[in-house]
Amino acid sequence: MSQNEKLYEYVGVVHIHTLDSDGTKPHEYIIKLAQKYNIDFLMFADHMTLASRSKEGWYDGVLVIIGYEHEDPTGINHYLVFDVNEVLPRTLTPKEYVARVREAGGIGIIAHPFESRQMQKYPPYPWTEWDTYQFDGIEIWNHMSSWLEGIACGNKLKYLLKPRSLLHAPPVLAIKKWDELNLSRKVCGIASADAHGYKLRLLKLFWRTVFPYKIGLNSLWTHILARKPIPENFQRAKDFVFDAIRECRVFISNRRWGDARGFRFFAKSGSEFASIGDRIHLSPELRFFVVAPDSSDIIFVHNGEKIEKKHGKTAEFKPFEEGIYRVELVREGKVWIISNHIRVISGAK
Known part of the structure; x- marks a missing residue:
């Protein structure tokens, strides 16, 4: 990853x-x-x-x-x-x-x-x-x-x-x-x-x-x-x-x-890469990735709605539609990290 x-x-x-x-x-x-x-x-x-x-x-x-x-x-x-x-x-x-x-x-x-x-x-x-x-x-x-x-x-x-x-x-x-x-x-x-x-x-x-x-x-x-x-x-x-x-x-x-330095949230599709604040094109290959310095619940959010949750220091998510995506990391019920959004758009690269 x-x-x-x-x-x-x-x-x-x-x-x-x-x-x-x-x-x-x-x-x-x-x-x-x-x-x-x-x-x-x-x-x-x-x-x-x-x-x-x-x-x-x-x-x-x-x-x-x-x-x-x-x-x-x-x-x-x-x-x-x-x-x-x-x-x-x-x-x-x-x-x-x-x-x-x-x-x-x-x-x-x-x-x-x-x-x-x-x-x-x-x-x-x-x-x-x-x-x-x-x-x-x-x-x-x-x-x-x-x-x-x-x-x-x-x-x-x-x-x-x-x-x-x-x-x-x-x-x-x-x-x-x-x-x-x-x-x-x-x-x-x-x-x-x-x-x-x-x-x-x-x-x-x-x-x-x-x-x-x-x-x-x-x-x-x-x-x-x-x-x-x-x-x-x-x-x-x-x-x-x-x-x-x-x-x-x-x-x-x-x-x-916890110290959140080293956290990353990014998206990849072939040669296309997007970090927080960027945009990326929707495609069947598109995946979102999370890397964190410690384990937590990792919540994937689309257009303000929480749609998926995983646990660990890393996670991978697949988006199915356009919109704005971000993640929240939660430790023992306490919010630890919130990313700004990555925007998924349609159209040719």
Whole structure:
């Protein structure tokens, strides 16, 4: 079960807050943690500010990208914005700022689109403007959002002491919407830490950092696959990451249940080869393959429907029709890996 093409893999943490907004540590502290954990890129997104954009660059093997998190005048419809020169006016509607980011050549990712919880101090910030098509990605799993919703539903002590323990699966509505969007165009599925390093007062006696950055950086990872190595030049390296997101050459992993580096999902038909984010022609010889670093349940998904399941470190699947295909890997009932899609099309090669 060998690939026809070598792929380079890079692991990143997306959606990180710092002292520039409501985070609790500076960029430099978080970058050092990333170096310690062998993370390849970081994507910072503080609220409505690009104050530290001059800190972008390479830091001993870690690519640091700084964007910001936009919100509408009511405080909802949060949007991660990268590769723009200025913060857009807060008075814009979601449809307007999504369009403005696209017009500026930037990249935009919808944040925690289906947040829902009853917490007065930490209300939900869902995405409500679906009458737009110019966004590049969507957070299909956000650790902070999942954590807060877990706290709101109970088990507070468990989640305070073990903030990764609730990472069982992404929100069903987010996955469903993501699959639906990809039926008509590419929309990248992203995993986000939404790291803040929050401190809470426990039992009204003492303060505790319940969601430290070392946890945020070791929870939900976004992996990029590419046919060429990342460039040494910073601007080209940044474009490399953005192009991978736009083309959906991405899979996400839940670090809590294992290191997913080395995972591959690809399709072959004769001399034709497709990796995540690619398309391939339907033929009787077409097969999909999965290679994983450890055993799991491997679920084959077509157009959002789970159609077949196998167990092991490798798997082979045969598609029978056109559409979008992806896989989910599950370990002991916990979602470990989710790939972006490979599109099967008809017609001559």
